[in-house]
Amino acid sequence: MTTLQHCIDLDTQDPLRSLRTLFSIPSGTIYLDGNSLGVMPAATPSRVADTVARDWGTDLIQSWNKNGWFAMPQHVGNKIARLIGAGDNEVVATDSTSINLYKVLSAALNMAAVDSPQRKRIVSERINFPTDLYIAEALCKERGLELVLVEPEGMAAALTAEVAVLMLTHVNYRTGAMHDMAALTAAAHAAGALMVWDLAHSAGAVPVDLSGACADYAVGCGYKYLNGGPGAPAFVWVNPKHANRFWQPLAGWWGHAAPFTFTPDYQPAPGITRYQCGTQPIISLAALDCGLDVFAAAEALGGMAALRTKSLALTDLFIALVEERCAGHGLGLATPRAHAERGSQVCLTRDEGAYAIVQALIARGVVGDYRAGDGGNHKDILRFGFTPLYIGFEEVWQAVEHLKQVLESGEWQRPEFNRQHAVT
Numbered sequence: 001m002t003t004l005q006h007c008i009d010l011d012t013q014d015p016l017r018s019l020r021t022l023f024s025i026p027s028g029t030i031y032l033d034g035n036s037l038g039v040m041p042a043a044t045p046s047r048v049a050d051t052v053a054r055d056w057g058t059d060l061i062q063s064w065n066k067n068g069w070f071a072m073p074q075h076v077g078n079k080i081a082r083l084i085g086a087g088d089n090e091v092v093a094t095d096s097t098s099i100n101l102y103k104v105l106s107a108a109l110n111m112a113a114v115d116s117p118q119r120k121r122i123v124s125e126r127i128n129f130p131t132d133l134y135i136a137e138a139l140c141k142e143r144g145l146e147l148v149l150v151e152p153e154g155m156a157a158a159l160t161a162e163v164a165v166l167m168l169t170h171v172n173y174r175t176g177a178m179h180d181m182a183a184l185t186a187a188a189h190a191a192g193a194l195m196v197w198d199l200a201h202s203a204g205a206v207p208v209d210l211s212g213a214c215a216d217y218a219v220g221c222g223y224k225y226l227n228g229g230p231g232a233p234a235f236v237w238v239n240p241k242h243a244n245r246f247w248q249p250l251a252g253w254w255g256h257a258a259p260f261t262f263t264p265d266y267q268p269a270p271g272i273t274r275y276q277c278g279t280q281p282i283i284s285l286a287a288l289d290c291g292l293d294v295f296a297a298a299e300a301l302g303g304m305a306a307l308r309t310k311s312l313a314l315t316d317l318f319i320a321l322v323e324e325r326c327a328g329h330g331l332g333l334a335t336p337r338a339h340a341e342r343g344s345q346v347c348l349t350r351d352e353g354a355y356a357i358v359q360a361l362i363a364r365g366v367v368g369d370y371r372a373g374d375g376g377n378h379k380d381i382l383r384f385g386f387t388p389l390y391i392g393f394e395e396v397w398q399a400v401e402h403l404k405q406v407l408e409s410g411e412w413q414r415p416e417f418n419r420q421h422a423v424t
């Protein structure tokens with residue numbers, strides 16, 4: 001049996017423990033939702049205040065040059081690049097994940113239309129995050145293409161000579177299951193398709209090597225594991241071998257080679273800069289920059305490899321404690337046990353009461369979230385994200401202790417925990 005003392009000892013031995021002090025975490029909260037909205041870095045309020053009061057308030061429009069505003073998407077993008085196996089000047093932080101996906105998917109389809117016009121399909125996974133599927137569906141409508149959705153085991157068979165693009169999310173938002181990026185990218189290429197990855201639940205959570213996998217396009221999220229704040233700019237990466245080939249469809253002036261020449265025709269900027277559209281959200285970029293500074297601090301302590309080791313130890317511990325201490329309460333495990341197939345979250349299933357159990361936990365200060373099932377193969381899910389930058393092993397113990405008490409007492413059945421909110 002795992003003991004509380006063992007968990008406390010793991011915290012004492014944790015080489016990344018000091019990183020927690022770089023965040024502002026409300027006392028009494030065990031925050032297991034960093035996969036949905038990361039916590040606030042301690043440096044963010046003053047950085048945002050400076051951007052507003054000093055840069056905007058005092059230097060005004062001169063800030064575009066004087067305070068580095070104009071280059072912020074590239075500056076922040078370079079910090080993200082280090083976490084995802086991309087090079088300098090290959091990533092920009094801009095727009096939302098949904099919008100960036102529209103841009104890269106369009107560019108990939110433009111490329112396929114020239115190189116292999118007989119290919120009329122996008123393949124994705126049925127349980128991919130909905131916005132990814134909606135964007136793909138819209139593009140298919142616009143271009144007379146077909147979106148084919150498969151289960152993971154059906155992927156190989158779906159990669160036929162009709163497929164233009166394989167579009168996948170690396171770590172699944174519902175189950176925490178992680179794809180083998182290198183193998184699937186190679187399979188897509190072997191079938192003659194381009195590979196688009198969504199790294200929303202990967203960037204800052206698990207090591208990613210886009211260059212090593214020879215992927216074609218990638219997008220990802222700034223407000224989850226990167227701790228950039230609500231609605232933080234997302235990011236976009238294009239393999240440098242494709243970056244200059246095509247325009248992306250939102251050809252705004254910030255993606256122009258020389259925006260301040262104000263010419264009437266569009267000349268795309270070289271490289272990833274053409275993936276910008278319009279004027280960038282500088283205050284939000286400043287907040288995201290603070291989130292990335294924490295990863296720079298983590299670099300000295302072993303970087304993503306050390307974070308991954310800790311993340312797996314946290315999720316292993318959570319699974320073991322749930323199985324030891326909450327047995328007999330109808331909980332199942334939706335997340336793969338194999339390390340190579342697991343992201344940084346653990347999802348539990350329960351036939352009844354998943355939503356209410358999560359609400360009862362939140363009332364006790366243990367913040368996870370709930371994702372509804374689809375009435376078929378995919379059950380209701382209690383979802384717990386473990387951000388190795390700031391979550392400790394004793395917190396895992398305490399979270400499971402609360403879960404045990406909520407289940408044993410039947411507290412989750414109270415009416416106040418069974419009322420649905422707009423955002424789950």
Ligand SMILES: *Cc1c(COP(=O)(O)O)cnc(C)c1O
Pocket residue numbers: 096097098099129131132169173198200201221234
């Ligand atoms: C969180 C998430 C998004 C979010 O997209 P937004 O445009 O930021 O709302 C998209 N895709 C995946 C896979 C996600 O996990």
